[in-house]
Amino acid sequence: MASANVTESDIQEWCIAYLTRTADNPGIAIGPEARFTELGLDSATSAYFIVELEEWLGTELAPELVFEYPTIAELARHVASGQGGAADAGGG
Amino acid sequence: MPAAADRDTASLADLPSLAAVLRHRAAEQPNDRAYLALSDRGREDAAVTFAELDRRAFALARRLSVCARPGERALLLFPMGIDCLVAFFGCLYAGIIAVPMMVPRRQSARDASSSILADCTPRLALTTAELAEGARGDLLGRFREGGLELLAVDAPGGEMPVGPDLPEPRRDDFAFLQYTSGSTSAPKGVMVNHGNLLANLEMIRVACGNTRASTYVSWVPLYHDMGLILNALQALYLGALCVLLPPMAFLRRPYLWLRAISDYRAEVAGGPNFGFDLCVERHRPEQLDGLDLSCWKLAFVGAEPVRAATIERFAATFRPYNFDPQAMWPGYGMAEATLLISGGRRRAGAVVRDFSRAGLLTNEALPPRDPADAQAIVGCGRALVGEEVAIVDPETGVRLGHGRVGEIWVAGANIAQGYWQNPSATEATFGAQIAGEADRCWLRTGDLGFLDATGELFITGRIKDVIIIRGANHYPQDIEDTVQSSDAVLRRHAGAAFAVADGDQSERLVIVQEVERTERNRIAPAEVVGRIREAVVIEHDIVPHEIALLRPGSLPKTTSGKIQRGLARQLWLDGSLERL
Numbered sequence: 001m002a003s004a005n006v007t008e009s010d011i012q013e014w015c016i017a018y019l020t021r022t023a024d025n026p027g028i029a030i031g032p033e034a035r036f037t038e039l040g041l042d043s044a045t046s047a048y049f050i051v052e053l054e055e056w057l058g059t060e061l062a063p064e065l066v067f068e069y070p071t072i073a074e075l076a077r078h079v080a081s082g083q084g085g086a087a088d089a090g091g092g
Numbered sequence: 093m094p095a096a097a098d099r100d101t102a103s104l105a106d107l108p109s110l111a112a113v114l115r116h117r118a119a120e121q122p123n124d125r126a127y128l129a130l131s132d133r134g135r136e137d138a139a140v141t142f143a144e145l146d147r148r149a150f151a152l153a154r155r156l157s158v159c160a161r162p163g164e165r166a167l168l169l170f171p172m173g174i175d176c177l178v179a180f181f182g183c184l185y186a187g188i189i190a191v192p193m194m195v196p197r198r199q200s201a202r203d204a205s206s207s208i209l210a211d212c213t214p215r216l217a218l219t220t221a222e223l224a225e226g227a228r229g230d231l232l233g234r235f236r237e238g239g240l241e242l243l244a245v246d247a248p249g250g251e252m253p254v255g256p257d258l259p260e261p262r263r264d265d266f267a268f269l270q271y272t273s274g275s276t277s278a279p280k281g282v283m284v285n286h287g288n289l290l291a292n293l294e295m296i297r298v299a300c301g302n303t304r305a306s307t308y309v310s311w312v313p314l315y316h317d318m319g320l321i322l323n324a325l326q327a328l329y330l331g332a333l334c335v336l337l338p339p340m341a342f343l344r345r346p347y348l349w350l351r352a353i354s355d356y357r358a359e360v361a362g363g364p365n366f367g368f369d370l371c372v373e374r375h376r377p378e379q380l381d382g383l384d385l386s387c388w389k390l391a392f393v394g395a396e397p398v399r400a401a402t403i404e405r406f407a408a409t410f411r412p413y414n415f416d417p418q419a420m421w422p423g424y425g426m427a428e429a430t431l432l433i434s435g436g437r438r439r440a441g442a443v444v445r446d447f448s449r450a451g452l453l454t455n456e457a458l459p460p461r462d463p464a465d466a467q468a469i470v471g472c473g474r475a476l477v478g479e480e481v482a483i484v485d486p487e488t489g490v491r492l493g494h495g496r497v498g499e500i501w502v503a504g505a506n507i508a509q510g511y512w513q514n515p516s517a518t519e520a521t522f523g524a525q526i527a528g529e530a531d532r533c534w535l536r537t538g539d540l541g542f543l544d545a546t547g548e549l550f551i552t553g554r555i556k557d558v559i560i561i562r563g564a565n566h567y568p569q570d571i572e573d574t575v576q577s578s579d580a581v582l583r584r585h586a587g588a589a590f591a592v593a594d595g596d597q598s599e600r601l602v603i604v605q606e607v608e609r610t611e612r613n614r615i616a617p618a619e620v621v622g623r624i625r626e627a628v629v630i631e632h633d634i635v636p637h638e639i640a641l642l643r644p645g646s647l648p649k650t651t652s653g654k655i656q657r658g659l660a661r662q663l664w665l666d667g668s669l670e671r672l
Contacts, residue, residue, distance in 0.1 A: 038626045040635040043197070044562060047343045048374075063340060067198050 006057060008080035014056060015072045018049065032073035036066045053079070104329060105294035109261035109286035111184040117331050118146035121304075125333050127324070128356075129173045132341045134348035140174050142331070145181060152182030152245055153258055156216070159241060162187030162259050165214040165269065167240070168315070169195050169223060169232060172338040176314045177324060179218040179245045183268070187259040188216075190268040191281070192315040195223065196231050200631050204276045209238055211279045212269055212512055216240065221247045263287035269512055270317055270427040273558075275567030281512035282427040289321070291505035292430035293329040295476035296322065300390055300421070301438035302360065304331040309358040311342035311349050311367070316563070318363070318395045321431040346371045347379040350410075354383045362392030362421070364563025365399055366598055368406040375409055386414035390438060394423040395563035397551060399598065400444045400468040417441055424472035424551060428521065428535050430506045434481065434549045436473035443471030443548055452552055455497035457542045471548040472541075479504030482526060482534065483543055486555055489527040494543045497552055501526070501534040557657055559591040560599055561634050568657060571632060575603055578627035579620050581611040586647060588660040592637070600637035603628070604660060604669055609644045617641050617672055640664075641672040 012032050019030050019039055030039060036046060046066040054061045061079065069075040104113050117126070122143035131137040140148070160166065166188050170176035176192075183190040191212055196205050217235050221244040224232065232242060261267070263286050274280030296302070308327045312319030314336075327334035335356050342349050350371060353361050368391075393403065407417035420442040423435040436443065446466040451458035460466035475481040479502060483492045486499040501524060510518030524536045538556030543549055559566045571589035576582050587605035603624065607615065621639045628636050646669055648659045663669045 035626065037629045038622055040625050040629055042629050042633045042635050043340075044343050044633075045635065047340060051344045063344065 006080065008076050011053075011057075011076035011080055012072055014053070015076060018052060019072075022049075030072075032076070033071055035070050036072075036075075037070065041066060105290050107290065108263055109184065109265070110267060110289050110293075110325065110329075111181070111261050111286075113290070113329055114142070114146055114149065114181055114184075117142040117328060121331055124331065126328055127174050127177055128333060128335045130335060130337045130341070130348070130352060132338055132344075134337065134341065134345070134352060138174050140178075142328075145174075145178065148178045149181035149185050150258075152178060153185035155243070156182055156186040156188055157256055157258060159243070160186070160188050160215040163189065163266075164216075165189045165191050165212045167209070167214045167217040167235070168192045169217055169219040169235070170314065171195065171220070171223075172311075172314060172336050174336075175220050175246050180268070180314075180320075182218075182245065184261060185258055187261055187265065189266045191271065192268065192320060193271070194313065194315045196234065197633055198229060198231065200633070203631065204271065204279060206234060207276050207279045208271050208281070209235070209240070211271075212281055214240060217242050218245050220244055261286055263290070266509070270508075272317060272427045272565050274511075274517075276570045277573070278517075280514060280517055283509040283512055284427075284430050285509055288430045288506050288508050289325070291478065292321065292432060292476075293326055295478060295504075295506060296326050296432050296435070297330060298477050299432070299435040299438075299473070300326075300360065300392075302326065302330050302332070302390075306330055306332045306359040306390075307356055308332060308334040309337065309349060309352045309356060309361045310334060310363075311337040311339050312363045312395075312563075313339050316395070317425075317427045317431050318563070322362075322392065322394075342367070343370070345379075346374050347376070350380065350383060350385065350413075353388055354385055354413075357387040359387060360390045360392070361388060362390070362394070364395040365393055365397065365402050366562050368393060368402050369399075369598070372402075372405045372409045380413060383413045385410055386416070388415060388419050390421050391415075391419045392421045392423050392435070393442075394425060394432075394472075396560045396598070397593070398422040398442075398470040398472065400442075400470050403442050403444070403470065422470050422472050424539075424549060426537060428508055428537070429502055429504070430508055432476060432506075433479070433500075433502050433537070434473040434475055436471070443473075444468055445471065445544075445550075447550075452497060457495045457497065457544065457550065469550045469552065471544075471550055473549065474547045475502075475549070476504070476506075479506065481543065481549060483541065484524075484526055484534075486536075489525065491526050491529070492542075494545050494547075497540055497542045499555060500537045500539045500541050500549070500551075502537060503532055503534050507535045557590070559589065559601060561591075561601065566601075566632060566634060571601070571603065571628060572605075574627050574631045575605050575624050578623045581608050581615050581620060582606070582624075583608050583644060585653070585655065586644070588647060588655050588657045590657055590661040590664075592661070592665065601628075601634060602661075602664060603636050603639045604642055604647065604664060605640070606642045606644050606646060607672060612643065612672065615641075640669065642669060643672060646670060 069078045126142045128139045129137045224242045224244045269281035271281050310323035314320050418439045418441040421436050425432040448458040448460045449467045482501045483498040484501045492498045524534045540553040541551040557568045568589040572587045583606045591599040593599045648656045
């Protein structure tokens with residue numbers, strides 16, 4: 001679980017490490033500008049990715065984030081700004 | 093099993109239509125919940141009783157009858173939930189042919205929706221107000237462009253229109269079309285009539301030993317034949333409660349499905365093989381506190397090849413929660429047979445047997461010579477009551493005896509009526525005759541397998557080119573087209589997409605693609621591969637396991653220039669295809 005003061009750069013690093021570990025044969029370097037679709041995240045694998053990120057951060061995230069913020073850099077920026085909550089955040 | 097409930101349900105098979113079944117349920121058990129929808133977090137979201145479902149479907153049918161005539165088609169574009177079933181039964185009540193479809197993915201431009209539209213020429217598209225208004229992006233824009241009328245079933249209907257009297261559907265009226273077969277370029281809509289549906293629902297009831305007490309918990313999408321028929325419609329046929337969990341909720345948190353099975357004391361729950369693997373992979377004991385799966389009597393597995401290792405791992409992982417391994421129930425089926433072709437006996441557990449790999453290569457099911465020669469295959473049960481399954485030599489049409497591998501052919505009242513407005517494909521698939529047996533027609537499944545002496549069916553492979561990933565069909569020609577469109581350096585009609593499955597691994601997609609002669613030395617292969625991968629992910633929502641660029645001329649072709657996919661696959665497996 002991440003500590004309270006997670007920075008955008010921490011999130012980027014986490015994403016890169018996770019995707020490096022789990023990517024099935026991407027053949028390309030995974031950097032902040034990499035697009036999720038380019039890395040081979042389909043809806044199922046991106047679902048697992050977001051769930052793991054949620055658990056690491058300790059906060060809810062909407063699964064659609066990978067579509068709305070399609071690179072690691074954009075996602076990290078958005079999540080770090082504290083707006084990554086799911087629509088039904090109140091419902092838990 | 094209470095005899096009265098048994099008699100009650102058995103007589104439903106003789107009703108004229110599934111519409112009549114719902115009316116019967118609404119009369120017999122009006123206040124029992126038919127469907128209960130859970131939210132993305134597994135909380136109760138909405139519920140409908142049999143009486144309410146009947147009422148809402150009837151009201152919708154009155155609205156539909158003003159916009160469309162019996163026999164016309166309506167697309168159903170819904171997320172998992174009760175509205176989809178209201179729409180489905182509304183169509184049945186109005187005599188309109190329902191065409192369930194997946195809601196198009198956000199980015200995909202070339203998915204099957206346009207070609208399905210062109211093939212079945214629907215009058216209407218039924219959906220929710222949220223989707224119709226484009227609250228989350230205009231996913232339905234492409235339907236509007238074609239001039240199709242979008243109708244939100246959950247929008248207030250206003251005055252009940254005074255339309256023509258609703259027809260009483262009959263057994264030979266089409267209930268719906270299933271478009272899970274066929275590629276984007278050549279879609280095939282399986283025509284299922286009420287007779288087929290009732291026959292298969294009854295076969296399923298008998299094979300599963302289901303009763304009104306057989307509560308279901310399902311995460312499989314309703315546009316998928318397993319989700320619709322094996323889960324939602326079977327439960328209604330029984331008068332049982334069906335709990336619906338959104339598929340994405342399951343993918344993200346498989347434990348929600350297990351918790352719902354435990355909380356609602358469900359008897360029946362299942363899905364494609366990968367779903368069971370997912371439960372094991374993402375298992376965390378702290379999420380399953382107090383879980384008790386002793387109620388779970390029938391865990392059906394199907395829609396894609398069932399792996400012995402999957403069943404064993406699942407049973408071992410969840411035994412501490414009182415999961416009974418005898419509940420595992422592998423099955424086999426396809427849309428062309430309405431849904432189910434074979435299934436096991438209730439509580440008998442999975443039949444897993446070792447066969448000789450060498451023997452299978454020569455199309456014979458023999459005991460293994462030694463451990464290295466052994467291949468475990470999971471049996472898919474036996475032909476359902478009222479059905480016949482034959483193993484036939486696909487070249488000669490000669491019936492083969494047990495222990496011989498051939499193409500699986502099926503006959504029975506559940507075999508659908510053919511493909512929508514496609515007489516040649518219908519004739520080829522549904523009109524097959526066994527050599528020397530001219531009196532009947534059989535469904536050719538395109539799958540290979542054998543029957544043992546007890547009648548247990550084992551699937552060993554397939555003749556047809558379809559690739560099955562996460563229980564869904566994908567067509568090589570669609571993927572090849574996407575690949576070739578992703579970069580101009582890739583040669584048209586010089587690529588192959590195929591599935592490779594190694595023993596216990598599920599099917600993985602392999603793409604081999606020739607590069608233009610003029611470009612060979614100029615391209616950056618990694619970039620091209622990246623473009624291919626991205627295009628396939630966006631258009632088909634699957635991830636290629638391997639992508640290999642080849643020299644021009646590497647792929648085997650027929651004399652007329654068509655790529656020989658099966659041979660390409662064999663060359664790949666042998667390591668004979670040279671990458672650039």
